Amino acid sequence: MLPEPAPNLPRTVRYSHYVTEILDHAGIYYELLDHEPLDEYLDHLKVLVTVGEGVFPESSIQKLKDWVECGGAWIGVGGTCGGDDLFGVEVLPPTWSLGKIKSGTLGEGYLQPLNETHKTLEHLAIPLHFFGGMPVRANGAEELASVLDAHYRPTNRSALTINRAGDGVCMLLAPDLTGTVCRIQQGIGMTRDGVSAPDGTASIEDRVGKTDDGAVLDWLQDRQPVDDVEGFSAFLQPIADQWRELFLRSIFHVCTLHNISLPLIWLYPRALPALGEISHDTDLCEAPKALSMMKVVESAGIHTTWCVILPGYPSEIIDAIKAAGHELATHYDAMTAGCEWGEREFTDTVSKLTEMFGDSKPITNKNHYLRWEGDTEFFDWCVKNGIEIDQSKGPSKSGNVGFGFGTCHPYFPVDPDGKLIDVLELPTLTQDILIVAPRELSAYLAAGAAKHHGIMHLLFHPAHIEKPGVADALTEAINLGKDQGMEFWTARNINNWERARRSIKWQGWESTAAGARCCLSASREMKQATIMWLSGDKRTITIDGNQQNAKVLERWGFRFAATDFDISPGTTYLAEITE
Ligand SMILES: [Zn+2]
Missing domain, CATH: 2.60.40 (Immunoglobulin-like)
Incomplete structure (x- = not known):
């Protein structure tokens, strides 16, 4: 990781250290290097990854050149570090400046594959949305992907290049990988409503602060139509996961070229390709419907996560949920009249539910109505209250279901200064199939989560389970996941496994x-x-x-x-x- 520029200076990469979160989640072997004496490390390195921009001394560049030409592989993210010739690119300056600012910025845009069957890009279905990076143009390198601007217009800029130098290879990923992944996963801090979808299917301007008000994906470019449901589009591509994967594929590609055997700890036990999770928000706390829901998930043979809202179920229902092997979790209500958004109120909710659950201390939370305010303050409240995994990032309306936060993997968020927060976030992909989203969506989510080795996390409220067709839609979604090789786990088990892996x-x-x-x-x-x-x-x-x-x-x-x-x-x- 290159040092971050001083405040008030331009930068091509944000949260560069988040690359360690990406690599740690992927489970692969790597070593962190201090960039200063880079020359000394090179002799025992096979693959060098640099994240960010800065200019290495001329002597280091010469050493790097020798190292690459003797068979080294250099992957640059958001910067060439002065190795423009090695990468075979030209760095593009600002279109105008008074001379002080020499380096340009990429701004918002999309990576457009030019070689769609290349190993690093074949997982992409639509151009890949990014935020920030280094503006470059291929100058001798093979251009694997180009840049579309934020309005989908072609540019003369390159997004991904590969250049052979002697026996070695240099790849440059120009967009800001880490900043893009963080921005899409978390969205932006919010103090008021976002902007509704132009087709009227997601009216998030509703005077309720909720996570999707901060979502940054594009209604037009990042959603796709769902077949057989006229007029309905959803976020069908996990964009942030695809960025992570593009980076991993670049590493695997150069390792394959150079016959390097790289070890990793896989995401799940027994080499499972993906997981499923079903959670329930117990709004209205109707005991008979809780029993109906338990019957449905029991007949599917899975354990689920019950996010209990206050005042909670009678103790016999709580006991039955626990006895059946399900997880008891918290459902924080800052929506109902008289229930406020605040740390004191959240702490009070967790403590009341902890008492109600007896010896099962909750570690999972989802906010009622996916409420949210501010930036990452809520994650801090989770840490203070022993909540280890949150699931509040998700859609409140039909038109923003799917991978609206670009991911179906559990991740650690960053605060505004870039510090990792010790709570996992696993987004909710949709609320009740058949009530909020069409039944056809389930197959897309199962296939999407499986393709990207993530977790298909679906929310089904017991309040809807007795409505016509809902139980069948739930069973069908579970079966579609199982057909993809998924096991269905509770959020608690997902959290514990991910933390053990780390x-x-x-x-x-x-x-x-x-x-x-x-x-x-x-x-x-x-x-x-x-x-x-x-x-x-x-x-x-x-x-x-x-x-x-x-x-x-x-x-x-x-x-x-x-x-x-x-x-x-x-x-x-x-x-x-x-x-
Ligand atoms: Zn709720």
Whole structure:
């Protein structure tokens, strides 16, 4: 990560350190480098990723050039660091300035693939919305993707380039990867209503502060029509996840070119391709409908997350939910008359529900009506109250269902200064199918979450479960997820698994005559965790010298050798891949 420019100076990348959140979630092996003595690191590096802009000294550029030409791979994000010739690009200055500001900015736009079948881009269905970056034009490099401006007009700018230099390769991702991912996932801080969809399907101008007022995706370019539902469009592409994936694919692409075996801890146990989650907001607290809902999810054979609103269910219903193996969570009401938005009120809600739940301390929250105010203050309230995963980012209206916050993965948000906040956010993709969104949407969400190895999280209110067709629509959505290979987990289990994954440490990667090896350890237990190696033709995996049952899987468009094993906390394992 290049140092951030001083305040009041332009920058091409925001929250550059968020690249570690992207890599940690992906679970891949990497080392963080201090950029100052970069020259000294190069000898043992195979792939160098730089995030941000700054000019390396001429001596470093010469060393980098030698390193690349001898087979190194350099991926630049939002900056060339003075290596324009290596990247084969020309950096574009501002169109006008009084001389002080030399570097341009990319502003808002879309990455438009030019080579749609290239490994780094084949997961994209529509041009990819971005915010910020480095304006460049290919000058010798192959241009894999160009830039459309914010109004979808072509420009002479390049979004993704690849350049061969000697035996090495340099790729430049010009848009601001980290700033874009954060902005789309979290939206912007809000103090008033957003702007409604022009087709009238999402009237978010409603005098209620809610998460979708801060959403930044575009009603026209980022939504797509849903087949067989005339006039209905939804966010069908998880744009932020696709940015993360484009970055990962770039890493995998250069590793494949150079036959580098890269290890990772897969997202889920047993190499599951994706997960599902069903949550229930218990608005109105009607006991008979709670029992109806329990019957439906029990017959589907899944456990679900019950976000309980005050005054709550009678104790026999709470006990029944718990006894059936479901999760009890909080549903903070700052909507009903007399219920205010505020830290004191939220704390009071959590403490009342904690008491109601007996020995099950809630760690999951969703806000009633997906209420939200301000920027990330609410996440801080979650941390203070022991809430480890929130699910309030989501659609309040029919026309903004789907991947409106660009992601179906749990992520750690950043505060306005870029500091990571210790609460996971897993967005809600839609409220009640059949009531809020058409039944046809379910297949899109199942396929989209599966394709991007995320989590299809759907909200179904018990208040609607007895309405005609709703129980069938819920069962159908679950079955569509299962058809994609999903297991359905509670938010609590998703949180615990993700946090256990984050405790993994990879250390000491080295190539060997027949492949590569790397040590890993974790501070939390993980049963049937899946270790994968980006491996080319290699497919024999050993752990501490013992050969494992391995299979070859395709993930993110690349082939991996994979094996499952139980990780005990505090133990260091030697993982190895060979022919
Ligand atoms: Zn509610």
